[in-house]
Structures are given as structure tokens and as C-alpha cells.
Amino acid sequence: MTRFIVVPQWQGSPSSRAMLLVDGAEAIAGDLPRASCTRVEVPLEAGEALGTRVQRLSALTRIQSLVAETLAPITEHAVVVGGDCAVAVPAIAHAAARIPNLAVLWCDAHGDLHDPDSSPSGAYAGMALRAVLGEVDPLAPTAAVAPERVVLAGARDLDAAEEAFLQGSALTFLPASAFDDAEALADAVAATGAEAVYVHVDLDVLDPAAITGVGSPVPFGVETPALVGALGRLRERMPLVGASLSGFAPSTPHAAVGDLGAILRIIGALA
Secondary structure, three states: OOEEEEEOOOOOOOOOOOOHHHHHHHHHHOOOOHHHEEEOOOOOOOOOOOOOOOOOHHHHHHHHHHHHHHHOOOOOOEEEEEOOHHHHHHHHHHHHHHOOOEEEEEEOOEOOOOOOOOOOOOOHHHHHHHHHOOOEOOOEOOOOOOHHHEEEEOOOEOOHHHHHHHHOOOOEEEOHHHHHOHHHHHHHHHOOOOOEEEEEEEHHHEOOOOOOOOOOOOOOOEOHHHHHHHHHHHHHHOOEEEEEEEOOOOOOHHHHHHHHHHHHHHHHHHO
């Protein structure tokens, strides 16, 4: 049975629509089996940077601990539903503690590869994948996964600092067009040599024509059937030991309804 951990965190997002991430997480949870859902009570306050370059650090530290505590006793498959992308960081650490030779597939329109010094906003969500690599003090000072076992797929809006980091890194990068061939994604993850995979999906990896409720849409993204098909093929070739989905920020409850069909298809592929 799949457990769904609902984490309506907004404090990591740089978007002006950040607070709508709370509504998005709740809208998704409303369509999931109630008995399978555990809700993490996210603090309402924004939090303080505490003298660092990470905005809202105090709240983020607390939420990260709560997610880790919630996941700790769970042995079945778990899907974390955000919220912003940073909800994936403690979830990946949890999976990597169980499977040391773990791969991470990070599907996102953005790189999320900043560190506190390079980030123009100080938003933790924009550092989330870098945090998985253990390069974001004080929230993630140790690596959960080595860069050679990380595949970044679908990113098409990278800042100069992220481009530079990616060029010097052992991360594998696949463009959005790679999803047109379901085998390409599975091949890239298998090539890491990992024995299992964790998948994170930020909904802005989809093309804006496929979904409206994201804070930072980027054109020329992935179509929903291509994403679902690629994830399905990946699962046929490698065990999926955890997943997360983030970035749903619907402008209104009515608008949320229009996107939920695609979102539930993706959750089905992850669960």
C-alpha cells in the first residue's frame, strides 16, 4: 500500500503565488484515499533567515524535521505531496538511508541547483537538488545521493550559476524532448548503476498547455502522457522506493479541478 505524506509547505518558494501551494496540496489530498494520507502540520509563520542567506530558514528547519519524523517509521512505499520542491529533500534522505545505492530522477522545469551564495532569491526550493548533494548549509550539510546517481530531466530555465554548476558536475541532464522516448529516461537512470530510484516531479516540468496551476510556467515542456509513459517504463526496469510531487498552486478552487486529472495520472505513475 502507498502512503501519502501531505506537506503544504510554501516557505521554500520564491514565487509570488507561494501561499497558493497550501491550497494545491490540500486539493490533491482531497482526491487521495483518506486512510492512506498523513498530513504534516506546517507552521503558518514565514520564519526568519537567522543570519544566513536562506530565506525563512527557521520555518524550513522545523518542517524538514517534521517530514523526517513522519517518514521514519514508514516502511511501505511513500509519496510526499507538496508544497514546494524542498519537501523532497528529507524524503530523499529517508530513501537513501534505506537504499545506499539509490538514484534520483528530478523532473523539473528549473534546475534547483543554486547554493545560498549563488541564489538571487534565497529561496530554498531553488536549492533543493543541490541540497540533495549536501551543498546547502545549514539545512543539508551532508549528501544523501552522489551526483553521478542523479538525473535532472526536463529543465529548460537555468540561471548562469546553475548552468556553470551543471557543466562541472557528474549529474546527468536530459532535455524535455527526451520524454518523447520512454526508454531514454529509463536508460539514463539505469546507467547510474543504482539498484533503485527515487522520483521527484515538480509539476512545472509539464508544458503550460498541460497544466495551469504552477507558479513559474516555462514553455516547451513535457506532455502529461509522455511523462506518465516514461515513469511507467522506468518502473518496469527499476524499483521505485519513494517519490514526491510538488508545485501545484491553483489560482482558484475551480481552476484546481481542471488540473487534477493530469495530476492524479502522474500520482498513479508514482504510486
